[in-house]
Amino acid sequence: MTTKKPRTRMAATPRKPLTQLPAWKALVAHHRSVGNTHLRELFAADPRRGTRMTLEAAGLYLDYSKNRVTEKTLKLLVELARQAGLAGRRAAMFRGDRINVTENRSVLHVALRAPRGAVILADGKNVVPEVHAVLGKMTSFSERVRSGEWKGHTGKAVRNIVNIGIGGSDLGPVMAYEALRHYSQPGIVFRFVSNVDGTDFVEATRDLDPAQTLFIISSKTFTTLETMTNAHSARAWLLQGLGAADEAVSRHFVAVSTDAANVSAFGIDPENMFTFWDWVGGRYSMESAIGLSTMLAIGPSNFESLLKGFREMDEHFRHAPFGRNMPVLMALLSIWNNEFLGAQTVAVLPYEQYLKRFPAYLQQLTMESNGKHVTLGGRKVNYETGPVYWGEPGTNGQHSFYQLIHQGTRLVPCDFIAFGQSLTPLGRHHDILVANVFAQAEALAFGKTAAEVRAEGTAAALVPHRVFEGNRPSNVVLADRLTPEVLGRLVALYEHSVFTQGVIWNIDSFDQWGVELGKVLAQRIIPELEATTLPRLRHDSSTNALIRRYRKLKSAKQGRRRVGDTIVQQREIPGSAVPPPLGV
Numbered sequence: 390m391t392t393k394k395p396r397t398r399m400a401a402t403p404r405k406p407l408t409q410l411p412a413w414k415a416l417v418a419h420h421r422s423v424g425n426t427h428l429r430e431l432f433a434a435d436p437r438r439g440t441r442m443t444l445e446a447a448g449l450y451l452d453y454s455k456n457r458v459t460e461k462t463l464k465l466l467v468e469l470a471r472q473a474g475l476a477g478r479r480a481a482m483f484r485g486d487r488i489n490v491t492e493n494r495s496v497l498h499v500a501l502r503a504p505r506g507a508v509i510l511a512d513g514k515n516v517v518p519e520v521h522a523v524l525g526k527m528t529s530f531s532e533r534v535r536s537g538e539w540k541g542h543t544g545k546a547v548r549n550i551v552n553i554g555i556g557g558s559d560l561g562p563v564m565a566y567e568a569l570r571h572y573s574q575p576g577i578v579f580r581f582v583s584n585v586d587g588t589d590f591v592e593a594t595r596d597l598d599p600a601q602t603l604f605i606i607s608s609k610t611f612t613t614l615e616t617m618t619n620a621h622s623a624r625a626w627l628l629q630g631l632g633a634a635d636e637a638v639s640r641h642f643v644a645v646s647t648d649a650a651n652v653s654a655f656g657i658d659p660e661n662m663f664t665f666w667d668w669v670g671g672r673y674s675m676e677s678a679i680g681l682s683t684m685l686a687i688g689p690s691n692f693e694s695l696l697k698g699f700r701e702m703d704e705h706f707r708h709a710p711f712g713r714n715m716p717v718l719m720a721l722l723s724i725w726n727n728e729f730l731g732a733q734t735v736a737v738l739p740y741e742q743y744l745k746r747f748p749a750y751l752q753q754l755t756m757e758s759n760g761k762h763v764t765l766g767g768r769k770v771n772y773e774t775g776p777v778y779w780g781e782p783g784t785n786g787q788h789s790f791y792q793l794i795h796q797g798t799r800l801v802p803c804d805f806i807a808f809g810q811s812l813t814p815l816g817r818h819h820d821i822l823v824a825n826v827f828a829q830a831e832a833l834a835f836g837k838t839a840a841e842v843r844a845e846g847t848a849a850a851l852v853p854h855r856v857f858e859g860n861r862p863s864n865v866v867l868a869d870r871l872t873p874e875v876l877g878r879l880v881a882l883y884e885h886s887v888f889t890q891g892v893i894w895n896i897d898s899f900d901q902w903g904v905e906l907g908k909v910l911a912q913r914i915i916p917e918l919e920a921t922t923l924p925r926l927r928h929d930s931s932t933n934a935l936i937r938r939y940r941k942l943k944s945a946k947q948g949r950r951r952v953g954d955t956i957v958q959q960r961e962i963p964g965s966a967v968p969p970p971l972g973v
């Protein structure tokens with residue numbers, strides 16, 4: 390990236406407020422007439438609905454027929470996208486305009502998966518060659534580690550890889566590792582440490598041999614408190630475990646960051662740094678160098694397939710008409726559910742155990758992106774923005790929270806994700822698993838009426854308890870099997886859906902100012918907890934009391950902490966961006 394002033398600082402797009410757009414007003418009126426129509430009626434009125442309201446794109450099949458929409462609803466939603474300027478904003482993103490207006494940055498995660506010959510400009514410079522140069526460096530490093538050619542300080546090959554990062558520098562890597570575990574190199578153990586809670590680090594490294602352990606310190610800024618605290622503890626753990634001095638660090642630590650100065654201040658050889666750029670948002674970075682652990686696990690060629698999957702969905706998103714565009718449709722349905730039907734949440738329910746961290750990954754992608762209360766121009770919105778995303782793999786969730794989805798008072802639209810084939814076929818398991826997906830979507834949509842319950846001979850007093858109202862919307866996404874390519878398509882599907890929703894809400898989906906205040910206050914409180922004598926506290930009465938209570942409760946001796954099984958002395962590390970509580 391060049392540092393020169395942008396040619397095209399993207400001003401907050403002048404646009405009518407969302408609720409003033411004619412399509413919005415038409416949707417308000419339309420909702421009055423169809424809002425409560427039951428899915429039973431919609432299906433009865435159109436026997437082909439279940440095949441008509443479906444879409445195939447980039448190898449994914451979406452059945453959206455069980456949403457509470459008519460053809461007219463869809464038409465109006467598509468018109469809303471048009472009036473909200475989606476085509477222009479989409480083009481601006483792919484063109485490299487600074488659409489992240491509050492940080493004055495381009496948003497070019499699509500460049501991370503662009504083919505070698507593509508041209509994508511940021512500040513007039515084609516970024517694609519740099520992307521491929523880093524991919525090349527990741528490839529040769531991965532091959533050296535996977536083959537055993539890369540040796541640790543004592544001459545042993547790497548058997549354990551620990552990614553240290555948080556947020557986008559953790560959730561993408563850990564989700565992708567779990568999702569693609571089937572393709573992972575046997576014989577190498579992967580661990581992911583994110584939490585500043587020391588338990589995370591201690592448990593992740595408890596059974597590892599430092600001589601065979603490689604740490605990847607993943608942090609866009611290389612200043613994040615949690616990551617730097619864990620990184621310093623890792624260095625202490627390694628050097629004490631090896632009984633070695635600082636020169637051992639270069640064989641056991643690599644960094645993924647945009648900040649070379651902070652990386653070398655930590656003591657990592659710049660040769661062992663894998664770079665990315667400020668136009669990659671943390672939550673949009675899993676296929677950048679932040680995906681180094683993914684490439685180490687699945688190998689460069691599977692990583693290329695992952696990129697190909699992203700690319701396929703990018704192309705679909707870029708070119709398909711809105712009404713046949715999967716990310717756009719999913720976004721519009723979410724807008725309908727959220728704004729007009731009053732849903733405040735989306736449950737993401739993968740029926741694939743390997744996708745167990747997918748909902749957690751989506752939480753950051755969706756909620757850090759669209760959890761905003763002002764428009765691009767800084768005006769408070771008068772409509773709802775990003776819904777709460779959450780979920781668990783099926784069928785486990787069925788025996789826990791599905792009760793509320795079926796019979797509670799809140800509307801919880803669901804995204805079911807399932808596959809035609811299991812990667813680990815076992816007897817009848819997969820048919821049973823997938824039968825549950827279809828059954829849940831069916832039950833949510835159609836429910837069971839009081840008449841049906843009575844007809845089963847249910848005692849009158851129990852009838853209301855056993856009624857399922859139905860009319861609960863859901864999407865079903867199907868793919869053949871969970872390959873790296875399919876994972877890329879799925880992630881890109883949600884990325885572009887998040888983008889589309891952000892455009893309609895006219896918010897900045899690429900900043901995250903909401904995480905700052907807590908970080909600043911924590912920095913103020915840390916010394917108040919660590920000081921040997923209680924400093925003068927200037928918080929509110931609750932925070933002051935909590936600090937006093939904690940100081941009484943904590944029993945650890947100041948100045949000595951335990952890292953795994955090793956006691957280390959606390960002292961500050963020169964050149965470190967964050968004063969570490971641990972170190973040697």
Ligand code: F6P
Nearest residue numbers: 556557558608609610613671904
């Ligand atoms: O706290 C929010 C955040 O800035 C995320 O957006 C980001 O993914 C995460 O922290 C980690 O940041 P970094 O990669 O700079 O350590």
